[in-house]
Amino acid sequence: MKNVEINILSGFLGSGKTTLLQKILEKEQRGRKKVAVVMNEIGQVSIDSDSVPKNTPLKELLNGCVCCTLSDQLEVQISELLNQYDLDAIYIETTGIAHPIEVLDSCLSPLLAEKVRIHSIITLLDAACWMERKELKIPLQKLIAEQVKHADMIVLNKIDCISRNSLKRIKEELLSMNPRGKIIPAEFASIDIGTIKNLQKKERVEHEKIHAVQHLHMKTYVHTFLHPISEKLFRDFLRTMPDTIYRIKGYIRFTGNPDTLLFQYAYGMPFHTKSGLKMNNTLVFIGDDLDHDNLQETLCNLEDRSVSTAH
Incomplete structure (x- = not known):
């Protein structure tokens, strides 16, 4: 039995995750790949799910975060997708306040371990927000740092809003935090989707547990x-x-x-x-x-x- 590829889209609120997901899904459709989406919203209403093409299998997790309060439900939803569809890949768009490693842990439950393989954690970063992150509360600063630290790929988005010198400085900061992560500068989350397929998965390291809803x-x-x-x-x-x-x-x-x-x-x-x-x-x-x-x-x-x- 084939293992279905899991890709986790991480990144703080407003960084461009849904825009990137749309571009990925268009590319996968053109390549005739069978993909599904799990979309998590911290609120009771889903807005971003309307951006997913109608013929793409979609599961929604609302009113909580898959990295903590909804981890059991994530396991059930992925199981249902695997049972209902013959899939090549599943893309999980997390809330902006999810810890990617805790989402990853939820995907590696005994129920799923032999059916899926984690291909990548992709973190989107708003370049201007990164420069001003010190103005955020300490738990939020830590969360964004963790999202960067554990990414296989960092899409440094909205670089049209910063100077070349700032871009150079941010790249250096990101490399010092995540030497093995691939950094892709982008505008409007436009990247070569092929780079996701060719990613080398990095070894996972210890992470700081940040319970988004309670601590933040x-x-x-x-x-x-x-x-x-x-x-x-x-x-x-x-x-x-x-x-x-x-x-x-x-x-x-x-x-x-x-x-x-x-x-x-x-x-x-x-x-x-x-x-x-x-x-x-x-x-x-x-x-x-x-x-x-x-x-x-x-x-x-x-x-x-x-x-x-x-x-």
């Missing part, structure tokens, strides 16, 4: 708008975001625009594109000790003001 006090808040909202009021709202909100993602419609937009926000930078989908106007906020009541009140007020100014 990471929480999520999900909000659904019933009406389109004012783009200006929404932009004003984003300018008030505290540093403790690391990521916002979801779907949104603005007043006077029929399109549903895929919205992303990371490290203070908002970005939206046409989604081509008819989705609920739902946003997922991920951050440190989120104030749910305050967020709910602010967003409900924003919607009320949007509706009143539209009439």
Whole structure:
């Protein structure tokens, strides 16, 4: 019986994991490879799963992290994929606050050990975020360092946002932390997918256990708008975001625009594109000790003001 290849996509919130996964899946489809995806979201709602092609087997793990609270469920989901499909590879997109080695450990349970082989841990790193990581809380700094340290490949993403000198300095820092990891600079997570296939798996070393949800006090808040909202009021709202909100993602419609937009926000930078989908106007906020009541009140007020100014 063949062993199914497992690839783990790691990296902090907003580093570009879903964008890279899309590019990998396109390449695998062209090569007629049979692949499946396991997608983990720390919140109760999955946004990124819409980016997975409809004919790709997909399992979703919501409201927790596969490296700790959902490790048993990960084992069950992988087992189901192996039983239901004849696969060549499974890609696991972790939450931005997962420890890749603990995800790897969950894949090597006795139930799965003879059916799968770990091919690679790929960590995506936002170049600008790496330069400013000292402003994050200590547990988050440690987590990002661990994601770098245990990667077979580090995709240093968004290098268009930094200078050449900064790029050189970051490469040196990453090499000192992970001498055997392959470092690939990238913009928009564009890399030669073939380099993943040719990766030499490195020997695993001891890791520092960081329980993301408890130690990092990471929480999520999900909000659904019933009406389109004012783009200006929404932009004003984003300018008030505290540093403790690391990521916002979801779907949104603005007043006077029929399109549903895929919205992303990371490290203070908002970005939206046409989604081509008819989705609920739902946003997922991920951050440190989120104030749910305050967020709910602010967003409900924003919607009320949007509706009143539209009439």
